[in-house]
Amino acid sequence: MTTNWPAWVLLTLALALGMIVTLRRRRAVLADRMERVGRPSDLKDAELICLERRFDISEPVRLSTRLDRAYRMPSGLVVLLELKTRNVNRAFRSDVIQLSAQRLALELKTGQVVAHHGYVVAQMPDGAREPHRVQLASGEAVVALVRRREAILAGRINPTPAASVGVCRTCAYRSICPDRLAR
Numbered sequence: 019m020t021t022n023w024p025a026w027v028l029l030t031l032a033l034a035l036g037m038i039v040t041l042r043r044r045r046a047v048l049a050d051r052m053e054r055v056g057r058p059s060d061l062k063d064a065e066l067i068c069l070e071r072r073f074d075i076s077e078p079v080r081l082s083t084r085l086d087r088a089y090r091m092p093s094g095l096v097v098l099l100e101l102k103t104r105n106v107n108r109a110f111r112s113d114v115i116q117l118s119a120q121r122l123a124l125e126l127k128t129g130q131v132v133a134h135h136g137y138v139v140a141q142m143p144d145g146a147r148e149p150h151r152v153q154l155a156s157g158e159a160v161v162a163l164v165r166r167r168e169a170i171l172a173g174r175i176n177p178t179p180a181a182s183v184g185v186c187r188t189c190a191y192r193s194i195c196p197d198r199l200a201r
């Protein structure tokens with residue numbers, strides 16, 4: 019009994035390790051399938067090279083970005099994608115600014131060429147995913163936006179009131195803002 023014990027333990031360990039490896043492989047396959055759900059058809063042959071990674075730059079402006087997903091096309095061009103869980107099936111201007119800032123940070127940090135377009139994938143409450151192709155702002159436009167924000171926060175220039183009631187409705191400053199469009 020005692021002499022068989024090490025072999026029994028080794029066999030159990032080998033079986034357990036085998037199960038762990040199999041489970042991990044299955045999980046990776048499932049994660050890959052899930053990731054491909056809702057991928058824009060343009061990206062079906064692309065390689066996922068970045069998943070939820072942070073890229074910060076300090077020049078020409080300080081910018082902290084967190085990439086949702088970045089794909090490398092067979093041509094080498096990198097395309098960015100943001101997955102958004104929301105009730106409306108659309109992309110917003112804020113998504114475009116977010117992706118544009120990510121593009122600038124990724125290019126400056128890694129030297130990779132990032133496409134001037136990206137994708138916002140809206141995940142609806144029923145789980146359905148719909149991709150929206152968006153045109154990104156230039157690096158210069160992103161730098162100008164960051165500098166404008168800094169100037170507003172420093173009180174050097176006045177902010178422009180929001181153009182839509184919807185923006186004011188969810189704004190944290192609406193209770194004190196004289197320009198608010200919604201209470």
Ligand code: SF4
Binds near residue numbers: 186190192195196198
């Ligand atoms: S409440 Fe004022 S600060 Fe907020 S979005 Fe509207 S206009 Fe801008």
